[in-house]
Amino acid sequence: MGLKMEGKISLELTNCRAKGGSSGFKVAILGAAGGIGQPLSMFMKMNPLVSVLHLYDVANTPGVTSDISHMDTGAVVRGFLGPQQLENALTGMDLVIIPAGVPRKPGMTRDDLFNINAGIVKTLCEGIAKCCPNAIVNIISNPVNSTVPIAAEVFKKAGTYDPKKLLGVTMLDVVRANTFVAEVLGLDPREVDVPVVGGHAGITILPLLSQINPPCSFTSEEAAYLTSRIQNGGTEVVEAKAGVGSATLSMAYAAVKFADACLRGLRGDADVIKCAFVPSVVTELPFFASKVRLGRNGIEEIYALGPLNESERAGLKMAKKELAVSIEKGILFATK
Numbered sequence: 001m002g003l004k005m006e007g008k009i010s011l012e013l014t015n016c017r018a019k020g021g022s023s024g025f026k027v028a029i030l031g032a033a034g035g036i037g038q039p040l041s042m043f044m045k046m047n048p049l050v051s052v053l054h055l056y057d058v059a060n061t062p063g064v065t066s067d068i069s070h071m072d073t074g075a076v077v078r079g080f081l082g083p084q085q086l087e088n089a090l091t092g093m094d095l096v097i098i099p100a101g102v103p104r105k106p107g108m109t110r111d112d113l114f115n116i117n118a119g120i121v122k123t124l125c126e127g128i129a130k131c132c133p134n135a136i137v138n139i140i141s142n143p144v145n146s147t148v149p150i151a152a153e154v155f156k157k158a159g160t161y162d163p164k165k166l167l168g169v170t171m172l173d174v175v176r177a178n179t180f181v182a183e184v185l186g187l188d189p190r191e192v193d194v195p196v197v198g199g200h201a202g203i204t205i206l207p208l209l210s211q212i213n214p215p216c217s218f219t220s221e222e223a224a225y226l227t228s229r230i231q232n233g234g235t236e237v238v239e240a241k242a243g244v245g246s247a248t249l250s251m252a253y254a255a256v257k258f259a260d261a262c263l264r265g266l267r268g269d270a271d272v273i274k275c276a277f278v279p280s281v282v283t284e285l286p287f288f289a290s291k292v293r294l295g296r297n298g299i300e301e302i303y304a305l306g307p308l309n310e311s312e313r314a315g316l317k318m319a320k321k322e323l324a325v326s327i328e329k330g331i332l333f334a335t336k
């Protein structure tokens with residue numbers, strides 16, 4: 001058999017020869033052809049811990065897959081289009097990342113996305129429960145404060161729920177906080193680590209400026225400016241994009257930072273610690289974002305909040321009130 005078939009290279013033959021890194025993890029991205037999905041897929045193709053990369057979407061996956069598959073890195077890339085291919089996309093995966101769903105336009109809250117995105121996340125999680133129940137799941141789709149509880153309920157119903165493996169991605173809040181704090185302090189953002197706890201929407205995003213590494217202090221004006229800018233970072237991008245979407249590039253960067261941490265944990269690396277919105281007993285709420293240690297089983301340890309200053313305590317009270325409503329909304333949707 002020749003390489004050319006009617007002017008096209010035989011895909012069957014090239015697939016026979018395809019070789020990925022001999023070891024590594026299998027990762028699926030659901031919503032891979034979207035604004036976040038495309039750069040995230042590219043970054044994950046560059047990640048040496050990934051041996052197989054499955055790209056799933058309801059539109060445009062063939063083009064994105066063909067494009068990304070030409071990158072000369074180790075991971076083997078396969079594309080999957082539409083619900084009939086979801087199960088094949090998910091079977092055997094170690095990590096599933098979900099950026100599927102609609103983004104905000106100016107004037108909308110993340111909760112305004114609930115009506116569309118709740119159903120999308122529910123269906124995708126039903127597929128995960130069926131085809132890769134042991135996978136780590138990273139949920140990016142908004143509103144994260146509700147979509148993570150939805151995922152938990154789907155897994156509970158299927159009998160596959162492992163709270164150590166379900167993580168809402170709040171890494172972009174940390175990435176923004178590091179950037180904005182470094183600007184104020186005149187530091188390199190790579191040297192700054194700001195814990196951001198609570199959730200992922202407005203006042204539920206609670207940066208702990210009193211616990212920054214390296215230790216630093218702010219005037220009350222600086223603290224108010226930083227807290228507000230971190231809480232409204234998403235809206236800042238939505239308004240700048242003026243109707244064509246929300247953060248995609250910085251989100252893909254944050255998502256790959258977080259996914260890489262999950263994979264390093266799975267590999268057995270020590271001291272992999274990141275903030276995430278997870279099933280939690282840190283507060284009285286069933287889900288809460290705080291620092292977690294990632295390991296071979298997913299979340300190995302969830303850290304307590306530590307000492308908060310007066311304004312952080314006030315922020316926490318307000319954040320918990322809003323979070324309780326969003327969490328309940330997700331649970332009700334998935335159990336009705």
Ligand SMILES: NC(=O)c1ccc[n+]([C@@H]2O[C@H](COP(=O)([O-])OP(=O)(O)OC[C@H]3O[C@@H](n4cnc5c(N)ncnc54)[C@H](O)[C@@H]3O)[C@@H](O)[C@H]2O)c1
Nearest residue numbers: 031033034035036057058100101102103140141142172251
């Ligand atoms: N967690 C965070 O920090 C964070 C940051 C930015 C954006 N987001 C959220 O991520 C989501 C995606 O944002 P985006 O800018 O990439 O949007 P986008 O519209 O550019 O891309 C979304 C993709 O999802 C796909 N999709 C829709 N329904 C699907 C389904 N049932 N199965 C699989 N794929 C499906 C679409 O075809 C599209 O390719 C939004 O909900 C947005 O609010 C979260």
Ligand SMILES: O=C(O)C[C@H](O)C(=O)O
Nearest residue numbers: 104142233234235246247
């Ligand atoms: O703001 C949005 O709607 C998207 C995302 O949650 C963000 O924080 O950028």
